[in-house]
Every structure is written in C-alpha cells, then in structure tokens.
Amino acid sequence: MMRRNSSLGNVGFSARGGRSRRRHGGSSKLPYLILIGILIVLLGIAAFLWVRRSPAAHVSSVPAATETDSENGVISLDNASAPADDSLEGVIAQAKLLADGYDYDGAINLLSSSTYASDESVTAAIDEYNATKETLVRADPRKVTHVFFHTLIMDTSKAFDGDSREKGYNQVMTTKDEFMKILQSMYERGFVLVRLHDVAYEVTAEDGSKHFQEGDIMLPEGKKPFVMSQDDVCYYEYMDGDGFASRMIIGEDGKPTNEMKMDDGSVSVGSYDLVPLLDDFIKEHPDFSYRGAKACIAFTGYNGILGYRTDSAYNTDEYKAEHPDFNFEEERANAAKAVQCLRDDGFEIASHSWGHRNMGTIPMDKFREDTDKWANEVETLTGPCDIILFPFGSDIGDWHPYDTSSERFQYLYNKGFRYFCNVDSSQYFVQIGDDYMRQGRRNLDGYRMYYDLPESGVGGDHLSDLFDVNEVFDRSRPTPVPKMTE
Numbered sequence: 001m002m003r004r005n006s007s008l009g010n011v012g013f014s015a016r017g018g019r020s021r022r023r024h025g026g027s028s029k030l031p032y033l034i035l036i037g038i039l040i041v042l043l044g045i046a047a048f049l050w051v052r053r054s055p056a057a058h059v060s061s062v063p064a065a066t067e068t069d070s071e072n073g074v075i076s077l078d079n080a081s082a083p084a085d086d087s088l089e090g091v092i093a094q095a096k097l098l099a100d101g102y103d104y105d106g107a108i109n110l111l112s113s114s115t116y117a118s119d120e121s122v123t124a125a126i127d128e129y130n131a132t133k134e135t136l137v138r139a140d141p142r143k144v145t146h147v148f149f150h151t152l153i154m155d156t157s158k159a160f161d162g163d164s165r166e167k168g169y170n171q172v173m174t175t176k177d178e179f180m181k182i183l184q185s186m187y188e189r190g191f192v193l194v195r196l197h198d199v200a201y202e203v204t205a206e207d208g209s210k211h212f213q214e215g216d217i218m219l220p221e222g223k224k225p226f227v228m229s230q231d232d233v234c235y236y237e238y239m240d241g242d243g244f245a246s247r248m249i250i251g252e253d254g255k256p257t258n259e260m261k262m263d264d265g266s267v268s269v270g271s272y273d274l275v276p277l278l279d280d281f282i283k284e285h286p287d288f289s290y291r292g293a294k295a296c297i298a299f300t301g302y303n304g305i306l307g308y309r310t311d312s313a314y315n316t317d318e319y320k321a322e323h324p325d326f327n328f329e330e331e332r333a334n335a336a337k338a339v340q341c342l343r344d345d346g347f348e349i350a351s352h353s354w355g356h357r358n359m360g361t362i363p364m365d366k367f368r369e370d371t372d373k374w375a376n377e378v379e380t381l382t383g384p385c386d387i388i389l390f391p392f393g394s395d396i397g398d399w400h401p402y403d404t405s406s407e408r409f410q411y412l413y414n415k416g417f418r419y420f421c422n423v424d425s426s427q428y429f430v431q432i433g434d435d436y437m438r439q440g441r442r443n444l445d446g447y448r449m450y451y452d453l454p455e456s457g458v459g460g461d462h463l464s465d466l467f468d469v470n471e472v473f474d475r476s477r478p479t480p481v482p483k484m485t486e
Helices: 018-023 029-053 088-100 104-112 120-133 166-172 176-188 274-284 317-322 328-344 364-382 407-414 446-450
Strands: 145-149 191-193 200-204 210-214 224-230 247-250 256-261 267-270 296-299 348-351 387-389 419-423 430-432 437-443
Touching (some): 088 120, 104 120, 166 446, 176 274, 328 348, 364 407, 437 446
Parallel strands (some): 145 437, 191 224, 224 296, 419 437
Antiparallel strands (some): 256 267
16 A cells, blocks of 8 residues: 655755856846746745645644554545535535435524525525424434444455354344445435434533433434444454455545455555445435434454554554554554544444443453443543443343442443443334433344345344345345354
C-alpha cells in the first residue's frame, strides 16, 4: 500500500538571468520584477496549501490529528469538510436531506432562518414540512424490534473452505449478499433505523434524581422503527485470511471504512463490513435512518478493537520482538480516532464484555474482573459507554423486570451502564424501568435463517416480518447449518 506523505513538496527556483538581463539592455530590471512577482505568487499558493492541510484548519468532528498514513489506520482528510452550499438551491437541498431523515423541525428552522426565508420556493417547502409534521404518528417504544449481526463475510470461498472455523462462521456470521438483501427488504417494508437512545433515555428531575423516559419517535404512518447492532467488531486474529475485513480506518471522506488484505499481499480500502455498507445504503436511502441514526457497534477487548491490537497484553517485549514494526501507543491512538469517527458518523458504541464472557453465569469475582478490564482497556479508548450487549445472548436476570438491587446490576450500573441487551427471538422484547432500558435482539445469521427455511424441516417463522428468508439465504453456505452451540 502506498504511503501518503502529509508534507508539502519543496519548491525550487533556478534564476539564470545574467545573460538575459544584459540582452534587454535598458530594461534589465524587468526580469527581476517578474521573478519576484512569480516568487510571491508561488509562496502565497504554498502558504494557502499549508493552511488547508493543517488539521486546525478543518472544521470537522474528526479528531484533529488525522494526517498519518493509511497503514497506521488514518488517511488524510483534506476533502472531509466541504463547505456547505449556501445558495438557494443548496439550502433547499440541505433542508430536504433533514426532512428525508424525519427531522422536519430542523428542516423548517434551517429554511426559516436562511436569507431566502421569504422566497416562494422556501415558503412552499416550509408549508409542506409543517403539513407533513401534522400527519406523523408516535411509535410505541415497546414495539421496537432489534436485529443484530456479527462481522460480515466478504468472501464466502474463504470463510466456507472446510477448515475448523467454517462451522462457527456458518452458524453466527452473515454474508455481505445476505446483509444487503436484508437492508433492501426492510427498507421496502417501511423499517426506519433508530438509536437505542431514541427509544428511551435518562432524564434528570428538578430534585436531581434520574429516571428513564420513553422517547417520542415521530414517523409517517406505516413506518416502523428498529434498532441494529453488530457484535465483536474487533477483527480478531483468528479471522485473518478467512474473507473478512482486517481493520477499520478513517476514509478520505472522513467517514469510517475498512481495510481488507488481498491474496497478493496488498491492502484494499473499501466497504468491507457493516459500517461502511450501511453508510452507503443510507446515503442512497436517507429515509432509512431516523435523524442520522446508525447501528450500535460492540467491542470486546482481549484482542483489541477495530483490528488494532490495543490490549495491554500486546504491550510486551516478547510481542514487540516478534513484531518489530508494532507501536502499541500508536495502535491505541489510531483506534481511539476510529471510534470517535464512528460516533461522529452517528454510530452508538457498546460493551460486549472484555473477554466475551457469559455475564449471567460467571462467578462474581470474574464478573467484576471482566467489567473492570473493559473499563481500563477499552473504555479508555471509546469514551464512556452506557450500553452493554451481552455475549452468548446471556443476561443478568430472567424475563421479569430486573432486580435492580442485585449485585450484578449494581456493579454494571455503577460503571455507567443503562442499556442492557440480550438475545430473544420474539419480535419485541422491551422493558423500560425507572433506571434502565432492556431489549432483546434478534440474530440474523446462518443458524437463524437456515432453521426458518422450509427444507430445514423445523418450520420456524422468526423472520417473516423482516424479509423472505428464501430470497435472502446465501446458497453458497454449507448446509445444513449446525445447531447453535456456545
């Protein structure tokens, strides 16, 4: 992969004007003046380019230190912050984009506060958005389904090649082809992506007490909100060479994207996992996202996050001796930038425990140890997280509302967690307590889809509200898909 150089090239001049000046006789000062003029212009251009390349010159939510090479996970963001089009057409287009994402108030405020507020086309758009607002329907927060995926398989020939990892991939992973068909089907059926924090959120009363409040998700009649999440976005070492992305980086447009190792040893940058694929889909279908909502991205910590080896277990002399180009501090710094890029792009960040542990059954001392490791090894990179997506579909309670006095709940609550998600095959499982929100998630993977196919002989029907499994299921999968095991 070619290394980007963020420094400006040297500008050299050759002023061989002696003979030329003598040749011009009485006008011998003219070449000097021309040369000085050219020098001033070139220096001005160089200064302008230098300012443009300076991170401080970018009006961007991406962290300032963005100009390293792509091999270290961050690509120069020179074009990340294009200025807004403040023409009449540009303002109307910006308002339409807000309205497409159901932010009608934002669209109206943008138009009414612009210099074109009295323009006939602007007032017509404001009237249209006000009229649409009157038709919106509040979604029932207790009828919000939640679907989830693991890392997407980009190359099925590598994932399903008969080795010891094939069985696990076939069970719990989803292929790119399946994922794109699922998005298209859910879009056509009126589903709209929302955040967990849109469904319910914590508020502070006048007396300082805190409690959860149901969200007001206002959508057109027939639209259905849903939450999406992705587990284990760590690009584990064992997945290397099996047809998955290898790392998440910041793209040239300032958006999160992926690196993927090619067969010839090169590294390709592109949409090789859920995050950039979802971004691409929403860019084409802005009405698939409620006010910029994206998915919830969950990390473990033991192998690092986002393909960066950030856990302290890698910060050893032995590992560094085996990997002489490895820079632990740089790995952590670039991982933190990539996480912030995800947040800036609308993605929520969650814990999946540090060690991918069954948080409902492990001994309490191991429970505390794992939670502390998450706080020390991962949350120091991600910033505060209030969402935990339990591994293995486990939970710290049964289907009844949580006993908030329990030791496990109290330990997680005191660490800042407020959203707790297990795995549940039913269409809706939402509990909104006074100090937490709980939601069941539906696994859209090889296991779940296969056992909903007629040929499986099981006769399941867990997915028909979302898509037709016959049309989505990737026939390149080995079948039958083994039953789920932990």
